[in-house]
Amino acid sequence: MNKKYETEEQKFAQGCGFYKLCWIFIIGGILGCFIETIWCRFALGYWMGRSSNAFFPISIIWGIGFALFSVILHKDKDTSFWKLFIKGYLCGSALEFSCSWLCEKVLHMTFWSYAHLPLNIGGRISLIFSVLWGTVAIIWGKWGYPMISWIIEKIPRKKGKILTWVVTGYLGITTVVTGFGLIRMTQRHEEKPVSTICDRYLDHYLPDQVLKKVFPKMRFVE
Template sequence: MVYSFYQLLWLYMIYSFIGWCGEVAVAAVKRHRFVNRGAVSGPFCPIYGLGAAVVAVFFPELKGNPLFLFLGGMVVNTFVEYVTGRIMEMSLHKKWWDYSDQKFNLGGYVCLKTSVLWGICTVLMIYVLNPVFTGLVGLIPKLWGEIILWVLFGLLIVDFIGTVIAVWGLKKKNGRIDQIREGLGRTSKLLENTMTRRLQARMIKAYPNLEKEEKEDVFASGCGFYKLACLFFIGAFLGDITETVFCRFSMGRWMSRSSVVFGPFSIVWGLGCAMLTWILYRYREQSDRRLFLCGTILGGAYEYICSVFTEIVFGTVFWDYSKIPFNLGGRINLLYCFFWGFAAIIWMKGIYPFLSRWIEKIPVRIGKPLCMIMVFFMSVNIALSGLALDRYSKRHDGLPAKNAVGELMDDWFPDPYMEKVYPNIKFR
């Protein structure tokens, strides 16, 4: 069953409320009192709504296989929960849940027990709950249903903004020492007189290394935006080359494996490298076995999400593993998931440290502008690729261009060109 956007919004709100009720009930049993366990003040836990939306979008096609449905829901929702937890902590400077006291946890963001629970809930939602809830939603007049959704989402957004402000205020309160330090620094600057500034200028002129040490700045240090952006471009290029060579030896012919209309870049590989680095950076010193397990699970979940996303957005299938044993809907298979695991070890232990050192050697005045130019180029490239694929799909269905943009895509990217760039594409 393919759910409409209207139904997905209702499922998001319903499960957000159910999740909040469940969290409150568990907290009441443990603490013998009412505790609002939501990330916002209202009766909603958005992470549950997000998980429900993910299940409704990605897993109806697995309804005929309960085991794969359970495994898929377990893996993909664990991936979503981990990424959501990391982003919320990074943006709000607060960890909203912590499984550090649970066995088999990863950074306290996910653990085996909750992952299994996600799998069980996925099966229940697909077979029982979602049909019931969508049936009840269908009883509400469409106009009234839309009004209720607008009101609920408006309240949720206002509530979330208030929560963010409150968290930042708490951080500001706890960071009073830093404020005092900053105030002392400003006072020191006000007290600085002309003689002191001249003395500093003379010292710097006499000993230029002092200024160099003070102003030295490393491009893309740590695991920030510029480092991840560089890794995205490198990973996208190397991934395309790797797949091209693999196809040459496995299929006996050269073929394009690019995701975009300009250049040899595989977006799935680029995003995979950047995301894998972002997730595993803090675990890079841990054992190979742990990295392999994380890479296998996270890589498989990531590839599955990309497969469904591209099919929903572009109406096309870029890869199909239906003929490979132990596959999940033809989107991922066990062998390639193991490849993700080995890739995680090789990447974090060998390739990443080497690339990181070379990236950081790029001068800041060159690295930052070049990086932003590449980001702009790739953004335009991806946008054009999406428009070209949309027209390619519509031409396949015999639909003519309805506007100037469509006609331009037909002229710039005709069928022979698209067949050369995307030789394995399938339409559904």
């Protein structure tokens, strides 16, 4: 009994804690980025990058969404479809609305708009995509989370911790750099001159043409 207990204790990322949520954020963000890219290819007829990071294909909103769903749904495998749907519908809509509002207030930019779709709220969320969030919650709560959780726990504990910090460190740094690049892009749009050495580096390595390829749907809020 003690041996079994010790073996369980040595598992990597048990429960729904920091390490597991880090990997769910990463996996969900990458998966969401590729899903949106493929959807754009078939829905719009051309390829479009949907990453939130200028250095790595990952969608922050999808990553946060999957991590959030994991926190609120990890004990809901046997919950009814309708309860899962409602939780996903409300939480996903709130997340998408909040991210849109935050980007507009902090960066003075929008990265998507549902203004052309029926039953939208300020172009930030729409009924169609809120229903999609609810559907994703059903799939994630019933099958996705249990499977991904099992796979993550198979990673060797020591290697898993090291790899987590390396990958999250890289993503954290590159996401911050991308964020500063977008802030500097707004400053260029407002015709603000270079004032620091960081501005000079950002202008050189993350000019408008690079960021427009990463964020093709980005628009300035006047």
